[in-house]
Amino acid sequence: EGAKMSSVLLVTCEHGGNQIPREYRDLFHGANDVLESHRGWDPGALRAARQLAKQLQVELISSTTSRLLVELNRSLHHPRLFSEFTIGLAASEKQQILNRWWHPHRRQIVDWIGEAVRQGQQVVHVGVHSFTPVLNGSVRRTDIGLLYDPRRPSERRLCTQWGRLLKGNLPEMVIHRNQPYRGAADGLTTWLRTQFEDRCYVGIELEINHRDLHPWTSDSTALIRSVGMTLAEVCG
Structure with missing residues (x-):
């Protein structure tokens, strides 16, 4: 075992807006x-x-x-890659959408990670998401979820430490690991794990309850400050 690799952080956001390009608005x-x-x-x-x-x-x-145009956090084979609004498009039109939005997003991320790994760094990738407080009538207690693949030792270790620090910093918040979703389910991080080994790539999805972010308040700012502070401590 060589010296511990230095780690570098990458933040992504796959579902940052709800824009529909003009040529698809009729759908x-x-x-x-x-x-x-x-x-x-x-x-x-x-x-x-x-x-x-x-x-x-x-x-x-x-x-x-x-994400209703195309879901950047799903694999090409996933049945919900396209929504009910775009699933009926011709294969050629779907391919155009993939070429303009899905592939470039992935390529940009893979290129960035690949370059860092070539320089001998371990990439800690944090994909930032928010989730609805109520789904199908059931209320979700989680405020912050850290999603990872338990089979990846680096991810398990980082999320265990990060979760502990978050609980200490935000005692009023409910912090869970692999809730409200499982970190090993189909998604961008799952695919990236197939491209980069555990010692080079740590893929975490940070899931935050809508109620803590929307509408945005000074509490939201303070929450993210704590999230960043604790993440820096874990990666330091």
């Missing part, structure tokens, strides 16, 4: 309510990601195109 006629909902985007996530990246002085790669 979303009358769909404003859905676009404004958690299905259209992750409210507050981009603001959180921007604050986090600025605070830690690290790279941010983000998208503001609605």
